[in-house]
Amino acid sequence: xxxxxxxxxxxxxxxxxxxxxxxxxxxxxxxxxxxxxxxxxxxxxxxxxxxxxxxxxxxxxxxxxxxxxxxxxxxxxxxxxxxxxxxxxxxxxxxxxxxxxxxxxxxxxxxxxxxxxxxxxxxxxxxxxxxxxxxxxxxxxxxxxxxxxxxxxxxxxxxxxxxxxxxxxxxxxxxxxxxxxxxxxxxxxxxxxxxxxxxxxxxxxxxxxxxxxxxxxxxxxxxxxxxxxxxxxxxxxxxxxxxxxxxxxxxxxxxxxxxxxxxxxxxxxxxxxxxxxxxxxxxxxxxxxxxxxxxxxxxxxxxxxxxxxxx
Amino acid sequence: xxxxxxxxxxxxxxxxxxxxxxxxxxxxxxxxxxxxxxxxxxxxxxxxxxxxxxxxxxxxxxxxxxxxxxxxxxxxxxxxxxxxxxxxxxxxxxxxxxxxxxxxxxxxxxxxxxxxxxxxxxxxxxxxxxxxxxxxxxxxxxxxxxxxxxxxxxxxxxxxxxxxxxxxxxxxxxxxxxxxxxxxxxxxxxxxxxxxxxxxxxxxxxxxxxxxxxxxxxxxxxxxxxxxxxxxxxxxxxxxxxxxxxxxxxxxxxxxxxxxxxxxxxxxxxxxxxxxxxxxxxxxxxxxxxxxxxxxxxxxxxxxxxxxxxxxxxx
Numbered sequence: 001x002x003x004x005x006x007x008x009x010x011x012x013x014x015x016x017x018x019x020x021x022x023x024x025x026x027x028x029x030x031x032x033x034x035x036x037x038x039x040x041x042x043x044x045x046x047x048x049x050x051x052x053x054x055x056x057x058x059x060x061x062x063x064x065x066x067x068x069x070x071x072x073x074x075x076x077x078x079x080x081x082x083x084x085x086x087x088x089x090x091x092x093x094x095x096x097x098x099x100x101x102x103x104x105x106x107x108x109x110x111x112x113x114x115x116x117x118x119x120x121x122x123x124x125x126x127x128x129x130x131x132x133x134x135x136x137x138x139x140x141x142x143x144x145x146x147x148x149x150x151x152x153x154x155x156x157x158x159x160x161x162x163x164x165x166x167x168x169x170x171x172x173x174x175x176x177x178x179x180x181x182x183x184x185x186x187x188x189x190x191x192x193x194x195x196x197x198x199x200x201x202x203x204x205x206x207x208x209x210x211x212x213x214x215x216x217x218x219x220x221x222x223x224x225x226x227x228x229x230x231x232x233x234x235x236x237x238x239x240x241x242x243x244x245x246x247x248x249x250x251x252x253x254x255x256x257x258x259x260x261x262x263x264x265x266x267x268x269x270x271x272x273x274x275x276x277x278x279x280x281x282x283x284x285x286x287x288x289x290x291x292x293x294x295x296x297x298x299x300x301x302x303x304x305x306x307x308x309x310x311x
Numbered sequence: 312x313x314x315x316x317x318x319x320x321x322x323x324x325x326x327x328x329x330x331x332x333x334x335x336x337x338x339x340x341x342x343x344x345x346x347x348x349x350x351x352x353x354x355x356x357x358x359x360x361x362x363x364x365x366x367x368x369x370x371x372x373x374x375x376x377x378x379x380x381x382x383x384x385x386x387x388x389x390x391x392x393x394x395x396x397x398x399x400x401x402x403x404x405x406x407x408x409x410x411x412x413x414x415x416x417x418x419x420x421x422x423x424x425x426x427x428x429x430x431x432x433x434x435x436x437x438x439x440x441x442x443x444x445x446x447x448x449x450x451x452x453x454x455x456x457x458x459x460x461x462x463x464x465x466x467x468x469x470x471x472x473x474x475x476x477x478x479x480x481x482x483x484x485x486x487x488x489x490x491x492x493x494x495x496x497x498x499x500x501x502x503x504x505x506x507x508x509x510x511x512x513x514x515x516x517x518x519x520x521x522x523x524x525x526x527x528x529x530x531x532x533x534x535x536x537x538x539x540x541x542x543x544x545x546x547x548x549x550x551x552x553x554x555x556x557x558x559x560x561x562x563x564x565x566x567x568x569x570x571x572x573x574x575x576x577x578x579x580x581x582x583x584x585x586x587x588x589x590x591x592x593x594x595x596x597x598x599x600x601x602x603x604x605x606x607x608x609x610x611x612x613x614x615x616x617x618x619x620x621x622x623x624x625x626x
Contacts, residue, residue, distance in 0.1 A: 049622070049623055052413055054409065054412060054413065054622070054623040055622040055623060056622065074415050074417075077413055077414060077415040078415045080413070081413075082409070082410070082413035084406065084409045084410060084413075086406050087406060087410060088405040088406020088407040088408075088410065089407060089410075090405070090407060091405070092325075101314065101318050102410075102414060104313075104318070105411065105414040105415070105416050106414055106415060107415075146410075149410065
């Protein structure tokens with residue numbers, strides 16, 4: 001990975017004796033969408049705040065584009081857009097006025113600011129309600145306005161904290177599309193935290209799983225699945241033309257098979273290695289025919305549960 | 312900081328609070344002029360003075376306080392606290408604080424911008440109210456101010472802005488300290504009540520305890536008693552600014568403490584009361600102003616330390 005955009009090394013945060021983040025190290029490369037996953041209270045937000053320089057790490061270093069977040073927060077903030085969880089706006093101002101304020105805080109004014117604001121509102125589909133007070137917006141609209149808000153400053157990195165929490169499914173899809181567009185069309189590096197794996201797995205290039213302040217796994221979703229398979233949890237589903245107790249027994253005797261279940265004509269076989277060849281043979285030998293066989297992909301939920309319960 | 316200043320200023324002028332304050336301003340002005348015009352003519356007749364116009368600001372009647380006291384004791388603290396008490400913690404509870412702080416702005420710029428915006432509102436409001444009272448007084452009494460009186464009014468204006476600025480800084484300090492806006496409003500209000508009501512009682516009690524007066528007290532005992540009471544009152548910012556504005560508005564106030572009976576100036580016994588020049592009045596109130604500015608400094612320093620060091624936390 002050529003000079004990472006985000007680099008955390010041994011990042012630790014202790015609040016009154018309780019360790020919120022424990023020697024966390026991670027790297028995010030240019031243009032990546034990195035999913036930072038973990039249950040509530042795992043230390044996701046604390047890590048993000050340390051990356052942004054809003055919270056000082058107890059020990060360890062966070063760097064964004066090579067700038068130490070604790071020492072040079074200004075340089076970090078200039079290139080980083082941050083969308084906090086439960087993003088708040090000035091409710092009595094319109095969407096446009098809210099964005100104008102952020103533009104001014106970033107030193108953008110006049111025509112350039114107007115163009116940026118209209119562009120950002122257009123990108124998130126809020127142009128038509130731009131003159132409405134934000135107080136009248138739905139949660140999903142506010143979240144989209146939050147995305148417009150981070151786009152104003154032309155960020156190179158965007159960090160989003162739980163961008164999809166509390167939003168209806170259609171809204172979630174919309175927001176995820178926006179995030180993908182930011183990454184693919186504008187080349188913005190994105191880090192998003194979430195406890196909702198299903199929602200974000202589709203768009204993440206890589207994920208890191210954090211539990212109790214520690215990064216317990218890191219890699220693409222497939223990588224994580226494969227790692228579990230190699231650790232001895234393999235599931236295949238086999239559909240046969242007819243099911244008999246003899247067949248169940250002979251499948252159960254195949255080397256490596258740990259457990260066989262059946263529902264109708266569907267067998268679910270758990271094993272500690274790849275047993276597909278042995279199982280097909282056993283089925284044929286017991287006089288039945290295999291109609292279909294499917295190696296069960298590890299659902300993210302299982303990955304998630306595994307890593308969360310492991311700690 | 313400029314962006315924050317203008318945004319806050321816009322907010323202030325557009326808010327319901329500002330409307331409330333404007334109504335209050337009108338009410339106070341009319342009230343003050345009415346009080347003054349009720350008594351001022353008789354008062355001047357029986358007690359001639361060089362600065363008649365300023366009497367509009369320092370004349371009360373019975374339980375109705377004079378204008379300057381009204382500003383210092385009631386109106387000023389109220390404005391200051393109202394403008395400052397939720398400056399920071401409302402941003403926190405709305406969730407806008409972390410968004411603002413993730414922009415490339417220094418944290419002290421947030422406090423500075425908000426304070427200066429509040430101070431601007433105070434300055435505009437006090438300017439308006441003094442001009443309004445002067446104008447109404449002019450119409451009511453037909454007395455025109457001399458240039459010296461105008462200069463004294465300007466001094467009073469500056470003192471009042473600094474003083475209300477202190478309450479603003481205090482309100483903002485509590486908005487940094489407390490997360491709940493109810494708390495951050497109540498605590499400075501309680502302090503105000505303490506200074507406005509209880510401090511007067513405490514000052515009297517302390518004076519009577521240390522320098523008791525009874526039926527066979529000498530005049531000098533009385534002077535000691537009064538002086539001690541004044542000194543205790545000066546502990547409170549309210550007492551300080553009250554005294555300071557009285558000194559600049561009333562040229563007959565010559566010393567901060569009463570003189571011993573033997574030192575009484577002869578001229579006090581006859582004819583027109585002796586007055587002091589504006590320069591002398593300013594010399595008299597200079598320590599008061601320095602202390603008030605110092606108090607603002609303390610509030611500010613405390614807010615800075617707390618706010619800049621404070622970590623934005625995961626909720």
